[in-house]
Amino acid sequence: MKRGVELIRELLDSKRTAAIMANCSVSYNGRAKSYLEKGDRLIVIKADSTILVHQPAGSNPINYMKQDTQFVLEGNVLHARNAKEFLDIEFHEVYSVLARDLKDGHELEIHGTERQMSDMLYSNPEMIEKGFKPLSREEHTKYGFIDLFGYDSSGRLAVVECKRYSATLDAVTQLRRYVEKIASVKGVSAVRGILAAPNISPNAKKMLEDYGYSYCRVEPPKHYERHKKDQASLDNF
Amino acid sequence: MKRGVELIRELLDSKRTAAIMANCSVSYNGRAKSYLEKGDRLIVIKADSTILVHQPAGSNPINYMKQDTQFVLEGNVLHARNAKEFLDIEFHEVYSVLARDLKDGHELEIHGTERQMSDMLYSNPEMIEKGFKPLSREEHTKYGFIDLFGYDSSGRLAVVECKRYSATLDAVTQLRRYVEKIASVKGVSAVRGILAAPNISPNAKKMLEDYGYSYCRVEPPKHYERHKKDQASLDNF
């Protein structure tokens, strides 16, 4: 036990990424307050002083503190603190400690986001409706910011809200806010609302129709080229 | 290298929680699509087949798959798949592998949630307004569900929406939906809207006033007894 805690003390001073398996109890006080009874967990401490407590099941850490955390090891207890939060881990048994200086200079490339979806619609307005003429993207207003807006084939102003997954009630109220804002700012009463998403919930559909808005089925874009290349290289194995 | 990949093969068959430090590249295809170039990472594989890829900085995993994932190790590449998603990790060098059967039977106790906030207001309605009479909590409607509703001191129906942190534009539109729904269902035109939160953004405040709704400053409840007890026991060190 003494040895295990000493290993933790050593890694806290080094700028390394560490994985600790230990039996511990955890208490947190900050934005909320929580307590976790004694059990086996995996604790990750990163070079940027991020700390994560993982149980043996589940994808999310059960407790955590983000970067800019100060650590103090007092007896068997590791105190992690930042400006407004406190996390205390009491170690009952330390099973193993793994630490290494990890080097990583790359960021994730990601495709299929809502932003890319509005880009796609801006470049391919016929996906919304035949004759649709986009005016602008990412328009900022006091009541929120608008994904896409423009004129439909009959020359009516239209606000388009994109969702990369199923559209919910919130998406409809969001759209409504934008439509009303545009109507008020432009002094036009008949502004159209269009919700573009691969799917829409029944209640959201009903609410959309109640307001006289339209639904437009659109899949978010994905770029498969990279994956194809990967697959080719993987085939070599 | 061969040895490192073999260690990974062994742990995949065991029901253990593992931490792997390795140089690898990662590609994902599923709800979105992503690629991560070669670099050092910490990979966590849990007994429930959750897999997480962590970079040496940042609190969130850069890639992940949740439980019910199937693993196939093919040469240097670990393929993780579930019904709709694919995650491939190509190992360039495996630095270390740590695996253990972790036992944990406890769940997190948490305090200070929005639910506990509406409980508090239901039990202490004077925190909303003098003479407020709560009628029900967590009322389900087609347009969403209402935190709390009741009568104010003058007998007018009122919908209360709670937020544990700062109230945003979304909170106001949510409240508006509920007020309009209650007004329509009960056939009453003058339903009040009350937003209860420790804070409110200026734009949300303005929108709230535009609709004639009220803001009520309330702090979410926290229970400090447990922490005090912990502190007492920690003082023994």
Place this chain on the structure above:
DNA sequence: GGGGAGAGATGCCGC
């Protein structure tokens, strides 16, 4: 299983 909404949400970008 899907819909609706909270979360210690987190993270990003813009003002």
Place this chain on the structure above:
DNA sequence: GCGGCATTTCTCCCC
């Protein structure tokens, strides 16, 4: 710094 909003959001609750 706050505000507004997307997220491979995740999670829970309830139909």
